[in-house]
Amino acid sequence: MRDSLGDRIKECYENRCRFYLPRRTYTVMRIDGRAFSTWTRGLKRPYDEAFQALMDTTTKLFCSKVQGAVCAYTQSDEVSILLVDFDPEGKKLTTSAWFDGNVQKLCSVGASMFTSIFNDQVGDFIKDTDQLLRERGPAVFDTRVFIIPDIVEVYNYFIWRQNDATRNSIQSAAYSFYSDKECHGKNCSELQEMIFQKGQNWNDYPVRFKRGGFIYYDKTATVGNAVNKKTGEEIEFERPVGWSIYPEIPVLTSQEGRSWMFSLIPKLPEISYKEDDRSEEQDWYISKVENGVATIESVKYGTISSSKEKHD
Numbered sequence: 001m002r003d004s005l006g007d008r009i010k011e012c013y014e015n016r017c018r019f020y021l022p023r024r025t026y027t028v029m030r031i032d033g034r035a036f037s038t039w040t041r042g043l044k045r046p047y048d049e050a051f052q053a054l055m056d057t058t059t060k061l062f063c064s065k066v067q068g069a070v071c072a073y074t075q076s077d078e079v080s081i082l083l084v085d086f087d088p089e090g091k092k093l094t095t096s097a098w099f100d101g102n103v104q105k106l107c108s109v110g111a112s113m114f115t116s117i118f119n120d121q122v123g124d125f126i127k128d129t130d131q132l133l134r135e136r137g138p139a140v141f142d143t144r145v146f147i148i149p150d151i152v153e154v155y156n157y158f159i160w161r162q163n164d165a166t167r168n169s170i171q172s173a174a175y176s177f178y179s180d181k182e183c184h185g186k187n188c189s190e191l192q193e194m195i196f197q198k199g200q201n202w203n204d205y206p207v208r209f210k211r212g213g214f215i216y217y218d219k220t221a222t223v224g225n226a227v228n229k230k231t232g233e234e235i236e237f238e239r240p241v242g243w244s245i246y247p248e249i250p251v252l253t254s255q256e257g258r259s260w261m262f263s264l265i266p267k268l269p270e271i272s273y274k275e276d277d278r279s280e281e282q283d284w285y286i287s288k289v290e291n292g293v294a295t296i297e298s299v300k301y302g303t304i305s306s307s308k309e310k311h312d
């Protein structure tokens with residue numbers, strides 16, 4: 001049955017607030033704990049290893065449920081997840097995006113999924129959870145999503161978040177020795193000097209606290225075990241290690257950090273704009289422009305017409 005009232009409400013109101021992220025680019029989803037300066041009261045200062053492990057594990061479980069997730073960076077009460085909606089191997093041009101890039105869906109499902117995983121895991125990591133939850137209620141996270149059009153800016157994004165982690169850790173370490181008033185207006189070198197005067201060296205703190213943590217998809221092959229349901233026989237098969245926590249991440253601006261970051265971030269398949277440029281060098285080339293639409297082909301994988309993609 002036609003629902004004309006429903007159609008009109010959707011057309012005039014609901015659909016007009018639907019926003020979609022542009023396709024074939026990098027998407028960053030940042031998830032942040034709401035009012036965590038209060039929620040974390042009672043946890044160890046300047047850092048709580050159990051809380052960090054809880055954030056790492058939540059992020060790992062979250063990433064395994066997100067289509068197109070590549071890696072995630074976490075520090076303090078926040079996580080930045082990198083998603084792609086293209087096939088880095090260049091085999092397919094028409095890949096899909098998580099919720100087709102629908103911003104409201106990405107933010108609402110992202111926040112509720114992360115929140116529920118976190119609250120589900122909290123008891124395994126933090127002692128006296130019952131007490132914590134009674135006093136504070138369950139943790140809540142917000143989510144924002146946006147696109148970054150090029151790979152170098154994605155690298156710069158992660159550098160920005162890591163700089164924030166480093167600044168936060170110096171400040172937290174200083175606040176654990178001095179009052180707010182004593183730390184007020186001091187820059188990071190001055191705060192480090194003040195920490196030093198208390199007999200501690202900020203450089204000696206754990207890497208996870210100083211630089212944050214990375215979660216990534218480890219493609220290294222490992223042996224998995226399963227039971228053949230029909231025969232009951234145990235079988236071994238090869239599978240990737242899967243979502244993993246990187247033990248001690250490098251400083252991203254260092255040579256090691258840069259190489260590592262670029263080995264993680266997939267490159268957008270290159271498309272040659274020259275007509276019929278069938279060299280092996282680039283992933284795709286334009287084979288023809290017909291009826292005002294360019295058709296793209298791959299030497300390795302054949303034709304895929306961009307005009308066949310959904311545009312509405």
Ligand SMILES: Nc1nc2c(ncn2[C@@H]2O[C@H](COP(=O)(O)OP(=O)(O)O)[C@@H](O)[C@H]2O)c(=O)[nH]1
Pocket residue numbers: 032033034035036037038040041042043044045046047048049051052076077
């Ligand atoms: N005790 C403790 N607190 C932490 C730890 N990591 C993050 N936090 C807290 O989480 C807050 C996160 O900062 P921010 O998102 O700006 O504050 P919010 O707006 O209150 O969530 C920090 O200010 C810390 O108070 C930790 O390891 N131990």
Ligand SMILES: [Mg+2]
Pocket residue numbers: 032033034035036037077
């Ligand atoms: Mg927060």
